[in-house]
Amino acid sequence: MADWRLFLCFPPRALWLNTVDLPQTSQRKSQTRLSKNANPTTRVDPDQARDRVFQRAAKLLAARPRSVAELRERLLKGRGATKANVDEVIARLREYGYLDDARFAHSYASLRVQQRPIGRQRLQRDLWMKKVNKATADEALDLVFAATPEDKLIDRAIARRIRLRGKPKTRAEAKKLFDHLLRQGFTFELVSEKVRALSKSEGEEDT
Numbered sequence: 001m002a003d004w005r006l007f008l009c010f011p012p013r014a015l016w017l018n019t020v021d022l023p024q025t026s027q028r029k030s031q032t033r034l035s036k037n038a039n040p041t042t043r044v045d046p047d048q049a050r051d052r053v054f055q056r057a058a059k060l061l062a063a064r065p066r067s068v069a070e071l072r073e074r075l076l077k078g079r080g081a082t083k084a085n086v087d088e089v090i091a092r093l094r095e096y097g098y099l100d101d102a103r104f105a106h107s108y109a110s111l112r113v114q115q116r117p118i119g120r121q122r123l124q125r126d127l128w129m130k131k132v133n134k135a136t137a138d139e140a141l142d143l144v145f146a147a148t149p150e151d152k153l154i155d156r157a158i159a160r161r162i163r164l165r166g167k168p169k170t171r172a173e174a175k176k177l178f179d180h181l182l183r184q185g186f187t188f189e190l191v192s193e194k195v196r197a198l199s200k201s202e203g204e205e206d207t
Helices: 004-009 012-019 022-034 046-063 068-075 083-095 101-115 120-129 134-147 150-165 171-183 188-206
Strands: none
Touching (some): 046 068, 068 083, 101 120, 150 171, 150 188
């Protein structure tokens, strides 16, 4: 996995050296001095615009990992950004391993499951909001839930809820638990099974 700290140590211009003609760079500097009073909106140095986009991408990725589509959307809103230079920056970031939707989806889902017990449907929705395509998200979730089955996660979710609220003793309390588990992204069938089992065990304890 790429080290973001190493990535940020390299000035963005360095990644473009293989595409920059140095004599032309000097010529462009002279032209810039001659036309510094010109309207900046009519004359934009394409290399400078691309470097600005690259620097913005570096800052966004340093703040937190992002999917390709999510980063593209943010970059296109920046000053001097065009579809061409954004696509060029993203292509270079993918080439160097700093953008990878499969790795991003797996890391994101794994971390969420470690932080709190949630179901697959919730993570599918979250990855969709992060603009990860369905096939990539499904592959990542298959790996995450193979390592930590959803059945175990819902047991953890129920235990956590009981620690906070106690066992449901009435139909209304059981309904609140049921709705809570659905909001956490567990399937209707799995939630029904677990809540019925909990209600049954509670009834047997009372007899």
